[in-house]
Amino acid sequence: MRALHIITGLGVGGAEQQLRLLLRHLPVDCDVVTLTNPGPVADGLRSDGVRVLHLGMAGNRDVGVLPRLVRVIRSGGYDLVHTHLYRACVYGRPAARVAGVRAVVATEHSLGDSQMEGRALTRGVRALYLASERLGSATVAVSPTVADRLKRWGVPAPRIEVVPNGIETDRFRFDPERRERTRRRLGLPGGAFVVGGVGRLARGKRFDVLVRALARLPEDHWLLLVGGGPEEHVLRRTAHEAGVSGRVLFTGERPAVPDGSPGPDLPSLTSAMDLFASPSTEEAFGLAAVEALAAGLPVLYGSCPAIEDLPPAASAGARRVRGGPEAYARAIAEVRAAGPAPRTAAEAARHYSITRSTARLMDVYTAAVTGPSPSPAP
Structure with missing residues (x-):
């Protein structure tokens, strides 16, 4: 299986470091695209032998990143696309669908009751997130608490999978x-x-x-x-x-x-x-x-x-x-x-060992790759 991980940035943060740790243990051939900030975690991934591509996204409204993402996905021959963090999910899920990849997984790392990654949970943030979520195969919550928040937001329960973060x-x-x-x-x-x-x-x-x-x-x-x-x-x-x-x-x-x-x-x-x-x-x-x-x-x-x-x-x-x-x-x-x-x-x-987390994530990947192609909810 070949997978492409798309993440908003690769500075030193919890989601970014968790991605690096996952890739050290996943039995999958993975590449990584960072939309912005190829920081220290990008260097760490490269030292681990992971191919990292920086797309140089200028800001939240830089829609020119969408065709660039589509080209990267098409050229890589990926079986699955996995997005991390809000901006990467909003752009990565539609890019994967346009590129013809039907298995699209997203991890929600940082959804609180009133904020997501430091941004207020406005009606517009929620609407854009839900619109892109309908294009995915599954949304991974890092805890049952986050799964409950996603359900209250309007993400259908059958599309939510709980895969806790892991540590060595x-x-x-x-x-x-x-x-x-x-x-x-x-x-x-x-x-x-x-x-x-x-x-x-x-x-x-x-x-x-x-x-x-x-x-x-x-x-x-x-x-x-x-x-x-x-x-x-x-x-x-x-x-x-x-x-x-x-x-x-x-x-x-x-x-x-x-x-x-x-x-x-x-x-x-x-x-x-x-x-x-x-x-x-x-x-x-x-x-x-x-x-x-x-x-x-x-x-x-x-x-x-x-x-x-x-x-x-x-x-x-x-x-x-x-x-x-x-x-x-x-x-x-x-x-x-x-x-x-x-x-x-x-x-x-x-x-919360990383081996348990990666085994659970592989179950999600297998279901996404072998299951029916997702279709937008009405």
Whole structure:
């Protein structure tokens, strides 16, 4: 089977890194087209031996990308087209149909209750999404929570398949030597209690809550923020105003899988943490929280379908926190007071192994390739 993956961009983000991880494990001959931003993940894919083509899309309304996509699909002889993220879905699904590919799968990585990939869920966004969805064979939701949101949007239930995100569990296994090495490299004091946050530094992630919570905690508490994004300057200013700028470390974007970048990778950084916190209240999956559970970290979260969709016993050590800085400061203090627990992976982390995810995705691919050609819904 030959498949073409179409994605909006290949900067360091959850969907982008999940695509790279999937392609490392899928038993399929895959190429990748990025509409915009051939960033670090594109370089990583190429180092893995994947052909990556950048179409140079100028903006959301650059309709000239549509014929270019059609030509790429026709020339590649693909059995299936798989689209990722909103813009790629809106342009990729019709391009695949025009090119004559009947098996068209889309993954919805980032649908919240009020936003999708940071854009407000206006009537126009919804209408355009649903119009293109009718041209596909199946829409993959990364969690049952996202599947329910898609149904409420108007996507027919029989066309929705749940394929959770996956991780390479063993890569996040706690290593005390790696922990000490990484903490020394970061310049952390020996007795520091490190609260970690991982994700795009954007407003919806609410990392400012953790900065303000830090100001309510003793001086030996530190905050390690892993990621880049438009709110970094705001968070730095918030830390300065709160008087904690000397205890907040910004690592920038770090790869989830090895790609030769300088500096510690994500598993090394999670090993350096004592607690993971995700104050975002609107997540589609919560991949970073699952990775933290794989590292044996206690987890505080505002929203995490990956945890909430499983029995509580599968995520021992995870706790939902409702509220702002005071609530998180109180919860962090309680975890600290309880003392360290063994750094063993939670059952939830094993449940979301990448091998299980790729096996489920292959079932979706097989059904799309062998099933009837999709026809637009009335």
